[in-house]
Amino acid sequence: MHKKITMRLSQIFMRFSFLLLVALGVLLCSTAIYFYQRDMKETYYDYVSSIVSVSRAGLDGDDIRACIEKGEMSPKLNDALAQMNMYKENSRVSYIYLVYYPDEADPGDMRYVLYANTDADRADGVEDSVINSPCGEEYTENMWRGFYEAQFGGRDEIRFLENVTHINGSEVLMLTAIAPVYDREGNAVCVIGGDIFADIVIGHTRSYLLSVTFYAIIVLAVGFLGFFLLGRRFILKPLADITKSTGEFVDAVGRTEAPEDLTYGVVDVRDNTELRDLSRQLAHMMATTKDYMVNLKTVTAEKERIGAELSVAAQIQADMLPRTFPPFPDKESFDLYATMTPAKEIGGDFYDFFFADENHLVLVMADVSGEGVPAALFMMIARTLIKNRAQSEMSLSPSAILADVNGQLCESNEEDMFVTVWLGILDITTGKGMAVNAGHEHPAVRRAGGNFELVKYRHSPAVAVMEGMKFREHEFQLDPGDTLYIYTDGVPEATNAENELFGEERLLAALNREPDADPEKLLQNMREAIDAFVADTPPFDDTTMLAIRMNPVSL
CATH class of the missing domain: 3.30.450.20 (PAS domain)
Structure with missing residues (x-):
């Protein structure tokens, strides 16, 4: 193996040296000829221009x-x-x-x-x-x-x-x-x-080229021989020894089941060059590799355990969100669909929908600050508090619900986490609703026969930012044929490889691709538009959406 490596490296070095010196010679000859020919032409141009100037006078x-x-x-x-x-x-x-x-x-x-x-x-x-x-x-x-x-x-x-x-x-x-x-x-x-x-220019250039080429060949031949001999002495031989020792260590790594028994034969490079530093650094790296392999089994087992726990946590989180559609088959006055795609194994976004009583449907879209496990835990707490408070026998007021939840979340929020929430309570018999937007994205609404438009208004602060917060309510109306689309910031802030944001314009364009589509198809179109925009760019934020369309009530 050592002999084969030495021969292969010698051939590569020989060819590289030859090509390098030839290229250098060609470059020098070309440069010399270029400047020589340029100077000759300038001389002739000066000569003929003087004749033209005198004649024109x-x-x-x-x-x-x-x-x-x-x-x-x-x-x-x-x-x-x-x-x-x-x-x-x-x-x-x-x-x-x-x-x-x-x-x-x-x-x-x-x-x-x-x-x-x-x-x-x-x-x-x-x-x-x-x-x-x-x-x-x-x-x-x-x-x-x-x-x-x-x-x-x-x-x-x-x-x-x-x-x-x-x-x-x-x-x-x-x-x-x-x-x-x-x-x-x-x-x-x-x-x-x-x-x-300019035939004399060409003639002189050819003579000059022959002279330069002759001397260049002599210099290149001597330079090539010296360069190759020095390279073999100070580079090829030490590299071959280092390659042999490293190869033996790699072979041993592939065979051993006990990393603590691995040994590396240090190559003694006598010349005070970078190759001696390389040999010593390789020896240090092999020792580090050995230590790494000793600990690898423990680290791998721990990683597998964490991965399994994250998988279970992701399943628990997914099970907490309603995923059966249609969710209320006996309710024909509306169609509803929602999705949540986490950026990591688990995320901080959540949606929810449930009836507070027979006629009042509660819609929730929320985004917890941060990502991963902390955001997921805070999300579960926030979702549970909102649902418990909304289903209690207290007032069906979105502002009162969030004020109460805000107080509970602020009690032990040492990590200063917060959650943006869009909370709406819709009377499905009349289409009249009350909503609070606590620092969340603007909802999009389509009136029957029209296109989707963003409904922009002044927001309240996010939940869990400060104790004693009050939240501003506003009314809205959904008539038969109207559709409401709510979402988290993972939609407009989806980013492609050029660092461009998906943005509100593309959001509306995706919705208005088929504005009269049912909620499931509407969210599918949005998902396709986002995927086409970001392509292979990994997501950095959760993407959560919910759409509800009011249907005509048959008499």
């Missing part, structure tokens, strides 16, 4: 405009042409010329004003005067666009173009400098251009 824009209109050369323009012929004859510039666009609206019509020639050009039959003759395929699309922008762009500056053109069937790199020529009124009459072949 001897041009008269008004005279050129008159020549274009007449279609013939003037003495002044002939003198300028002679000057440009001299520049072309005695410089390395390949072409000097004047071109213009007769119509700004027609960028496809570019024509010559003049074309500078040498004695050799004239001997080959090239004409001196080409005024108003159309330009041909000798110019690339990039050059046509550059000339057009120079004449009509409104900027008095020398521009540079780089093009690959075809000369005698061969591709040639050409560097071009262009500038507009203006009349006395500041209008561009034409564009002067100068071209220079």
Whole structure:
């Protein structure tokens, strides 16, 4: 095993070293060539731009405009042409010329004003005067666009173009400098251009590339050999020994049933490097692992016990909430449905509904501060107190019920927990109800034939915040066809991966997806909308909902 690991790591290190040095060499060569070629091009651009600048200084824009209109050369323009012929004859510039666009609206019509020639050009039959003759395929699309922008762009500056053109069937790199020529009124009459072949740039670059590549290969070969030998001495060998010792310990962990008998062979790394620190830290980690495994059985057993107890607690909590639907089959005047989804095994939200007497239905939606076991215990106490007080023979007043429950919860609330409550008492014969909102979410109501809307009003404080609290009551009316939807903050505050809240707008949109649906379907639509919104994001709060719809009473 030790030999196989050493060989594999050596091969990886060798390939990595080779590729790293090759990449470094390519990067250095590319950088050197880039800057060399850039400097060469800048030199040629400076050269051709100086010829263009000197030639433009001897041009008269008004005279050129008159020549274009007449279609013939003037003495002044002939003198300028002679000057440009001299520049072309005695410089390395390949072409000097004047071109213009007769119509700004027609960028496809570019024509010559003049074309500078040498004695050799004239001997080959090239004409001196080409005024108003159309330009041909000798110019690339990039050059046509550059000339057009120079004449009509409104900027008095020398521009540079780089093009690959075809000369005698061969591709040639050409560097071009262009500038507009203006009349006395500041209008561009034409564009002067100068071209220079950049074949010398390519030739010099190739020679430079060969030289750089040759020396780079020598340096890379020496560097690779030294890098690999040093790496094998100071890295590969110690790592192989550490791998062997660690592998033996891992194999022993898989076989042993007595973690206290595990041993780890510490590798002695003589060089004062990070590998020596790694060897010592691994030895410490293996000792810690051994201690961890010794205690693992006890910890695992304790965790399983707690998990089992939480499962029982979750079942007890679920059994406390009414889960049989329809809950009152003999009551045809309304339909009711509710759900509670805890964020953890057990939660602090709860709902409840029960009859205080034959005609008065009590509806409860509450959210205890916090999560987990403390919230669940406080929830059970609060639910029991609310139900016992509401079913007593005392006044059926939501405010009186919560005031009494508030006093009892505050008596021994050392953890300063509280519960937000929406408590309503509905007369199912008339649809008239009284409710208290103690710091809870705004309910949503749909009137028959309409859409759901939030009913917003001033809330009372949450229950168990302070002794002696009074709670504000308000009346509400549910007629046949009306639906009431109450919920905890786990609905609007459901959060997706982008940390966005579900919010009230999405809440209403989900309700109004099928506003006339029965309560069970209504809550199902809401659950689907929340799940689609949060996707795989774990919930951080319980989600509890209740909906009740009043039905027409048959006579």
